[in-house]
Structure formats: structure tokens, C-alpha cells
Amino acid sequence: MNDALPIRLHYPAGQLLGDDLRALAGLVFALGLLLASDFAPLAVWICGPLALLFLLFGLRTLLMHVTEGRLEDSGLERRIGLSTWGAHRRMNWRDLEGLRLRYYATRRQRREGEGGYFQLTLRDPRGRMKFESTLAGFEDLIEAAVAAARHKGLSLDETTCDSLLHMGLDPRA
Template identity: 30%
Template sequence: MTTVHAYPVRIILGGYARAGFGIALTLVPLLLLNPISVIVYLLVFLLCVFVGFGVRAVIRQFTRFEVSGTGIVMSGPVNRRINWEELEGFSLNYYSTRRDREAGWMQLKLKGGGARLGIDSTISDFEGLVRLSFGAAARNGLMPDAKTVRNLQALGISRPESGRSAAYGTVNR
């Protein structure tokens, strides 16, 4: 069975809105004012950052992940494929936006077959994607590090989907 995962429209629109606001906030002073050189450099740097956010939103809009029993395929502006039997790296990181760690996002990182994938938790059915990836990692003998184990437990994932329990360690090949 193949599942398709994509970033929701509301997430993409939010990225476009933030990028557009930032571009306008930096471009207007550059065009209408005559700022001193230090300020120009700062505004140009910020403009580049916000343009980068916009490019990232465009890439996310057209990126799809197809997950099957044989592997995961990323298609869109950038195409990559990892076959499950070639999976050699698996980690799940949490990035907090507040000191109390109550708000934030997760990122699944996969490596194998010469390709690397980073998938944010804002994607559709992120938990299901993590379960399938964790099952493949366990079948390949990959041991998640302590941070990945804590993040898996936070998602309610204690063992791989295949039903076999993974040996938890501190090394991630």
C-alpha cells in the first residue's frame, strides 16, 4: 500500500504570508529611503532571508512524499528516493519555540542510498510516516539515539510497526 504525504495548504499559505510580509518590510525602506550603508547591508541580508523563506514555501507546495513497502520517494522540484533496505540513518528531533518546550515541531531525518531527507511534522500523517520509517530502521538494525527515543515516545511510538521491538542504544549509524 502506498501513502502520499504533502504539506497542508494552511501551512504553505502561512509561509507565503510570512515571506511576503518580511520582503515588504525590508524592500520598502530600501526603495523609499536613503539608509546609511550599514542599514542597507542589514536590510539586504534580511531581504535575502525572507526570499529564502518564500522559496522554501514554493518547494513545499510542490513536494510530495510517496511511502510504500519498498521505500520513500520525494517528488517535486527536488527528487530523491530511499529504499528501506538502504536506510542507514534515522533520527527524530524536536525543536521548541518556547522555553517551557510546550510549542514546537519535530523533524524526521532519513539517510540512505546516497540521499538525505528532512521531513517536518507539519506534513500530513507525520506520525504514520515516522512509524513506517522506524519499522524500516529497526529491520536494518539501526539503533536510535536517546533523543530520538524520547521523541518517539512523545508520539506514542514504543516499537516498530513490524511488531518487533528495537534495541535502543545511543548510536545512530
Template identity: 40%
Template sequence: MAETLRYPPNVLLGDYARAMAGLALTALPLALLQVTPWIAGPLALCALLFAVFALRTAQRQMTRVTMDEEALRAEGPLGATIRWDALSDLRLRYYATKRGRDDGWMQATLIGRGSTIRIDSNLDGFDAVIERAVTAVRTNGLRLSRVTIDNLLALGITPPEPLPEDTPS
């Protein structure tokens, strides 16, 4: 039976609010005021970054992630399917918003047969996806980076056999 996972609306609304605030602070001065080129350039670049963030948020809103015993599927814009028996890499990264790693999010990248799916820890059911991916890593005999292993431990998920210390992360 397939499990359907989505990003919670409150997370998406917060991201939309940040994107719109950023666009208001950067694009509105460009549209309403006459600014010098040395100010307009950085404002335009920041406006572009906020616009990309808004598009990425819309893409996350339209994406439905389904997981079953056979595969992980991201259905929507830039969708992909990765069969568990074809999983060839799992990367788990932590991004801190504060210096002491007190707050932040994780991003998982799953790769298999030319397809890539990226999900972040705001996805409802993120831990279940990672647990299933680790099962596939064990079954497929894959080796994980030290960073991924450390992040699995931080999630409370037992990783496959640890890597030797000389393996690059």
C-alpha cells in the same frame, strides 16, 4: 499501495504570508528609501533570509511525498528516494516556538545510500512515515540517538531498544 502525502495548503499559505510580510518589511525600505549602509546591510541580510524561506515554502508546495512498503520518495524539487532496506539513519528533532515546549514542530531526517529526505511534522501523514521508518530502523539494526528516542516517545511511537546512557546524542 503507495500513500501520497502533502503539506496542507493552510500551513503553506501561512508560511507564504510570513515570507511576504518579512520581505515587505525588509526589501521595500531598501527599494524605496535611501538608507545608510549600516542599516542597509542588516535589512538586505534579513530580506535574503525571507526570500530563502519563501523558496523553501515553494519547494515544499511542489513536493509530493509517497510511501509504500519498499521506499519513501520525495518527488519534486530536490527530490530523493530512500528504500527502507537501505535506511541508514533516522534523526528526529523538535523545534520549540515557545520556551515550555508547548508549541513547535518536529523535523525528521532520513538518510540512505547517499540520499537524504527531510520532512516536518506539518506534512499530512508525518506520524505514519515515522512509524514506518522505525520499523526499518528495527529491521536494519540501526541505533538511534537519545534525542531521537525521546522525540519518538513524545509522538507516542515505541522506539527500538534504548541506547546506553553514555552514547552521545
């Protein structure tokens, strides 16, 4: 782990560009078809939910753009902020109740050993915090969270242990 704490955590804009473009292209495509069909009932049933799906995906990506974190010895702080709205959350390592790490990839990505992404879910009495591996500082966050889980004696499920091994970390050490 990086010994220079605190560490700033954020999603680099370049990492999110692909998701931005996919959300925009999907939304434009679905709305374009909907408008071109003159709101025919079948088009509304197909393109309406599709447009909503891409809109929600775009909002999720927007939230990642405005998410910042701070990793410290004592815990983790996350701030999601827009100019008119913001949410702040702190999780102390001593309150950690659960840690899950999942690897998501297509069958081809798994077979070739490239691609895919990890999703970390941390849980304490106040709720959950989720982070994806595109987060700058993700490896440091994983190491700190696993160290806190070990210190507390939390058991890790088999999928989390496999994902840690896939990242090159020994879950038992």
C-alpha cells in the same frame, strides 16, 4: 500505521499559509525599509541580508508547496516539481542508514506541551531526505521509518528516542 499503502504525502496549503505570509511580510518590510532609506550604507548592511533571509525562507516554503511523496512497503518516493523543473528521489527501506527525529519548539511551547514541530531526517547511501511534521501522512512515515530502522538494527540517538516518546511511539518496541 495505516495499512492502506501506498500513502500520498504532501504539505497541505493551509498548513503553509502562515509561512507564506511571514516570508512575504518580512520581504516587503525589509525591501520597504531599504527603498525608503534610499540605499543608505547602514540600511543596505541591515536590510539587505534581512531581505535575503526572508527570500530564502519564501523559496523553502515554495519548495514545500510543490513537494509530494509516496510511502510504500518497500520505501519512500519524493518528487519536488515545478512546471519547468523537477527532482525525483527514491529511498528503499533496505538502504536506510540513519534516522533522526528532532522536536523544535520555544520554551513556552515545551512547557505547555503545545506547538512546535518535528523534523525527520532519513539517510541512505545517496544522501538525506528531510520532512517536517506539517506533512500530511507524517505519522505514517515515522512509523514506517522506525520499523525499517528496527529491522536493520540501526541505533537511534537519545534525542530521536525522546522525540519518538513525545509523539507517543516507543523507540524500543
